[in-house]
Amino acid sequence: MARNAKHERPSPADLDPLIHERLRLGILSALALHESLSFTELRDLLETTDGNLSVQARKLEEAGYVTCQKKFVGRKPNTSYRLTARGRNALESYLQTLEQMLPPIERVRAAAVARRGALRPAPSES
Amino acid sequence: MAGGAGPSPGAADHILYGNKYLTELRHGGTLSGEPMDDARTQQAARDDLQYIRRTLAAAGHLSIIPGRGMAVIGLLAIAAVAANLRTTGTPWAGGVAPEPALVVWAALLAISLVIGIGTMAQKARRQGQPFWSPVLRKALWGYAAGMLLGGVLTGAVIRTEVLALLPAVWLGCYGAALVAGGISSVSPVRWMGVCFLLLAAAAALLPAKDFGLPLLAVGFGGLHLAFGAYIAWRHDG
16 A cells, blocks of 8 residues: 655544455454454344345455355354454454544554454464 | 645555545545545544444454354243143242242253353354453343343242232333343344243233243243344354
């Protein structure tokens, strides 16, 4: 991502556009907290439709930000998602950029959000 | 800051992206690479962070409610009702000692707790989630309050020998526990709590001698079975 001149705050153009869409940001944020979430859990959590979640999750998967595992539990298909190390780095970088957009006094709170998003260790790439 | 500056490299992507999805964001920010003043940029950043905070808080919802375990508890509750009917009599039936009937329900409570905790831990393991998580502790606070109140009121009802109140007390306190604990869990838990509260209202209005046991069967048996099966189907086990 491009940055403005040195010592200037980043602009919205510096934010990763792949993450900046609300639903995709929500998917990454939720997966930052849980090692793995099922399709159903993500859909309920983000209050979206099957189709929308499927499309946005696929974009993240294509970018290597999440991995998708499909398996059968009995006869029922079960899809689960995990955040990759690349996805975690991208989310952290996104949070840092947001943090730098704020005045210094607000950065402490923003940093707390970033820390919470990075509570769990980065999963291994699969 | 970007004010007055031309679009930076990559801005074209942002514009395309913004046009495709949300020309105007819900949070009032912008996805385009057009120049923004400091105040607007900061507000957009604040809104994004707020959204992330909300998502993280919501992601903390308890999703390891064990549907199958709940259904097993429902079956055991029906067995307890059958034991009351055939062997011990109901606690509120006059002319027989209430202790054996109460022991049946106390045993059901103890076994249900073991099954509930065991199947919840199993589901957490299967989903790769921590069991003793902050969200479970939060849910337990809500759940425990109703259950403790149920214990206290049961003691008071037994001491004052107005045992006909027991169905209403048990259904009501358990319903309140589910509604409170369910706030940080999946929505069927809350709705099951609401159904228990409605049954408690019926139990308070109808004579326990005729309706007490059927209402307990519908509540602890039927609702556990129905909601347990739904949760198992809809929320992965």
